[in-house]
Amino acid sequence: MVHRDNLDEIISDEEIRQRVRQMFGEPKQSKIDKLSRHPLATMFVGFLLTWGIGGILTGKISAYQLENQKKIEQVKVKREEGLKAIKEITELMYTRYTVSVLLASSLKRNAPLEELKERKNRYDDIYLKWNSSIQNTQFTIRGLMDDSAYSELESVLEFGLVAHFNNVDKVITNGYDMRLKRDSPVYDSLYIKKELAACLDCSYAISNYLWMRTNLYGNVKNNSIEFVKKIERELYETCM
The missing domain is CATH 1.20.120 (Four Helix Bundle (Hemerythrin (Met), subunit A))
Incomplete structure (x- = not known):
């Protein structure tokens, strides 16, 4: 009987959780959130960051090399x-x-x-x-x-x-x-x-x-x- 009572309590708790979730609803994810979690989106953002930072560094290196060459001349x-x-x-x-x-x-x-x-x-x-x-x-x-x-x-x-x-x-x-x-x-x-x-x-x-x-x-x-x-x-x- 004791075991049965515990089981009923567990079931009751689970029912309560389900009712609470139904009442307040699951948090909906926006399209942007879903898109941001997509592997391809993550890879694309990483590519943009790499390209942008790489472009800045390349520009600075080129400017330094040009200035250095100018000084040498x-x-x-x-x-x-x-x-x-x-x-x-x-x-x-x-x-x-x-x-x-x-x-x-x-x-x-x-x-x-x-x-x-x-x-x-x-x-x-x-x-x-x-x-x-x-x-x-x-x-x-x-x-x-x-x-x-x-x-x-x-x-x-x-x-x-x-x-x-x-x-x-x-x-x-x-x-x-x-x-x-x-x-x-x-x-x-x-x-x-x-x-x-x-x-x-x-x-x-x-x-x-x-x-x-x-x-x-x-x-x-x-x-x-x-x-x-x-x-x-x-x-x-x-x-x-």
């Missing part, structure tokens, strides 16, 4: 322009050094007047070219160094190399003038040799420094920065 152009400018500056420095050596040699050997005049004319031509180009050369150097104002390298050029060339010019010009007057020129060959050597060393140091800086343009790694500091010290030690 800018660095390449800057380096090419720099190397061209360095070639012009180097040619100017070494040409002045060469004509100075040739004229100094003629004075030291007490060479025939014809040879002396020929070399002096060549020397004067280069001297004029130097003076007419030096200002533009300084601006070119400023551009290579990315400096908007007076650069340190300009200081080395002006107070280092130019100062040595001026010392050479005073001696050989004085020697030439005295030779034309048929006087025995007071010519200090040891001093001129020392100054010409300083001109050569400084010209090389400047060319080397400019070449290194131009080839390192766009490279901001720590080892590159340290290397630039090293060649800057060598430049000052050589020219100043």
